[in-house]
Amino acid sequence: MTQLRFGVLGPISAERAGESLPLKGPRHRAVLARLLVARGRMVSMDQLIDDLWERPPRGAVGAIQTFVADLRRVLEPDRAPRSPAEVLVTVAPGYALRTENVxxxxxxxxxxxxxxxxxxxxxxxxxxxxxxxxxxxxxxxxxxxxxxxxxxxxxxxxxxxxxxxxxxxxxxxxxxxxxxxxxxxxxxxxxxxxxxxxxxxxxxxxxxxxxxxxxxxxxxxxx
The missing domain is CATH 1.25.40.10 (Tetratricopeptide repeat domain)
Structure with missing residues (x-):
């Protein structure tokens, strides 16, 4: 897989082979930004919920899981179904972004x-x-x-x-x-x-x- 590049010195961006990747809506971008801020460290599900909403909705956990799944499809489009992610990884009790190209x-x-x-x-x-x-x-x-x-x-x-x-x-x-x-x-x-x-x-x-x-x-x- 061509190496991903992430940008934080300006609007949040991700690209592969010089082409920008679509990051969908503001919540998707916020999840990615929060994980980039952590610089490879795990961010727990509870922390993500607290950071994304002042008053979390009842389905906040499911919403985060949806945002993560959508981001994974964009970041690793060739990943086989049910195979573990290599970039936006699950690290109990949350997620981490594995990249050396920011x-x-x-x-x-x-x-x-x-x-x-x-x-x-x-x-x-x-x-x-x-x-x-x-x-x-x-x-x-x-x-x-x-x-x-x-x-x-x-x-x-x-x-x-x-x-x-x-x-x-x-x-x-x-x-x-x-x-x-x-x-x-x-x-x-x-x-x-x-x-x-x-x-x-x-x-x-x-x-x-x-x-x-x-x-x-x-x-x-x-x-």
Whole structure:
């Protein structure tokens, strides 16, 4: 079976061989998103019910089972009848998603790699790695579920990594003697997250090396 790819850096998505898979309605998408948030860990039936409904209907268990069955048909269309699932698996007392191909995981690995390349002064490669990492984002993480309590911690974690990737990219540009190119992204970041001291430091350096000494001093005063 061609390897599945899942996307959470934007609206929830699944694809096979470059083609998007139909995930049906919002409850189907919510089940998949909840399992992706768990990052391979089992989510119990009770937890799924609590997360999907404020007031669970009487047939909530059967509804979850239907959503899971529908998702399995989409994710593993060639699976033989009554054979065990390999992707969305049953793990008593609930379910887990078995996959190593999620855009968030590739993004996180690229952010770590960018930091390593900066530390070893491979600035060109650090810049290209940061660019590739940030290009994975198609919108807010877990876009349609970002405000759900069960997604909040993972959304915050991924957003923090995104800000770190922007800072790494700016550092690479500065070290490549291209400081002016680092300024716009840092300004945008700091307009939304004014408490990030390292970003202010990078902005001050970028401004100073761009010949904007007075603006650099103003940035330093914000630290």
């Amino acid at each position: 855009d968030a995981d590739r993004f996180e690995a690229a952010v770590v790699r960018t930091a390593e390349l900066l530390a070893t002064e491979h600035f060109d490669r650090a810049l290209s790695t940061a660019d590739a990492a940030l290009a994975l984002w198609r919108g807010p993480a877990y876009a349609e579920f970002a405000e759900q309590g069960w997604a909040r911690a993972e959304v915050d974690r991924l957003d923090g990594l995104r800000l770190l990737a922007i800072e790494h990219r700016a550092a690479a540009l500065i070290d490549l003697a291209r400081p002016a190119e680092a300024v716009p992204a840092l300004n945008t970041l700091l307009a939304e997250h004014p408490l990030r001291e390292h970003a202010w430091q990078l902005l001050a350096i970028a401004l100073y090396r761009s010949g904007r000494q007075s603006d650099a001093l103003a940035a330093l005063r914000r630290i």
